[in-house]
Amino acid sequence: MTPKGAQATTPHSSRRRYLFATFKNRLDPAESVDLALKVRGLIELRKREVVGLCPSALAIPWVNGCKGGLALAAQNCGWTESYSLTGELSVRDLDVFSIPYCLVGHSERRTYLGETEEIIGRRLKALLAASIVPILCVGETLKQRRAGQSVDVIAEQLATLGDAFAACALKPDPTGAIIAYEPMWAISTAASHLALTPADAAKSHEGIRQSLDAVFGSSFGDATSIVFGGSVNGADAKSFFGHPAIDGGLVGAGMQTAAGFADVLAAFYACARIG
Ligand code: PGA
Numbered sequence: 001m002t003p004k005g006a007q008a009t010t011p012h013s014s015r016r017r018y019l020f021a022t023f024k025n026r027l028d029p030a031e032s033v034d035l036a037l038k039v040r041g042l043i044e045l046r047k048r049e050v051v052g053l054c055p056s057a058l059a060i061p062w063v064n065g066c067k068g069g070l071a072l073a074a075q076n077c078g079w080t081e082s083y084s085l086t087g088e089l090s091v092r093d094l095d096v097f098s099i100p101y102c103l104v105g106h107s108e109r110r111t112y113l114g115e116t117e118e119i120i121g122r123r124l125k126a127l128l129a130a131s132i133v134p135i136l137c138v139g140e141t142l143k144q145r146r147a148g149q150s151v152d153v154i155a156e157q158l159a160t161l162g163d164a165f166a167a168c169a170l171k172p173d174p175t176g177a178i179i180a181y182e183p184m185w186a187i188s189t190a191a192s193h194l195a196l197t198p199a200d201a202a203k204s205h206e207g208i209r210q211s212l213d214a215v216f217g218s219s220f221g222d223a224t225s226i227v228f229g230g231s232v233n234g235a236d237a238k239s240f241f242g243h244p245a246i247d248g249g250l251v252g253a254g255m256q257t258a259a260g261f262a263d264v265l266a267a268f269y270a271c272a273r274i275g
Pocket of ligand 1: 022182186187188189229230231232250251252253254
């Protein structure tokens with residue numbers, strides 16, 4: 001997704017790296033705890049790297065009690081501007097467990113639940129106002145990619161983040177949000193699942209950095225952590241995470257078992273940046 005004339009940016013050594021394992025609604029609370037207990041001993045406390053779990057809402061309190069050095073991210077959060085929203089979490093719920101991160105705009109929610117930019121913007125606003133870092137999932141459909149629309153689609157998704165910062169009267173901060181590039185067609189559960197090469201993923205990350213600069217001003221993209229998601233697993237994780245443009249991953253199926261988790265985590269640590 002590199003726009004014409006785009007130059008590869010150099011790795012920003014101060015960018016944080018993140019690795020999040022999302023359980024989606026695949027692991028129940030007991031299974032989530034079991035996995036957390038099996039993997040928490042593998043976590044090294046490092047300053048510029050965060051490893052976290054995204055359990056289901058019901059599993060959050062359970063996993064919170066045994067997470068050790070793992071961070072927690074919620075999979076969703078509603079808003080409470082002027083009315084109630086049955087079935088949604090609120091930032092107050094996340095606050096109870098001091099949850100620092102929350103997914104927003106995941107492709108499964110965009111695709112199967114019809115989440116629009118307007119809804120995603122409301123969620124972003126609620127999180128930013130509560131100082132919870134959104135992990136904003138962006139990415140194009142296969143049809144959009146084939147039609148050459150990836151850059152425009154993602155630019156629009158990033159503009160929603162810009163609007164949310166503005167609506168909160170907050171100065172945009174590149175460390176205040178994490179971007180997850182997740183082309184919809186590369187997610188393991190996508191109907192039209194196809195693999196993306198690490199080189200193509202990295203090109204898209206460079207393009208996203210340019211779009212971030214366009215929305216927020218120059219150098220913003222270089223300072224923003226962009227993780228990759230799309231069927232990453234123990235066998236290919238190093239080739240994604242080793243690229244300077246890719247600051248880690250958001251991984252589903254590949255980290256939902258202890259063995260898979262350990263393999264992807266080892267690849268993440270093996271690709272640590274010096275300096
Ligand atoms: P996957 O999921 O690794 O199973 O493709 C990633 C995601 O949905 O964020």
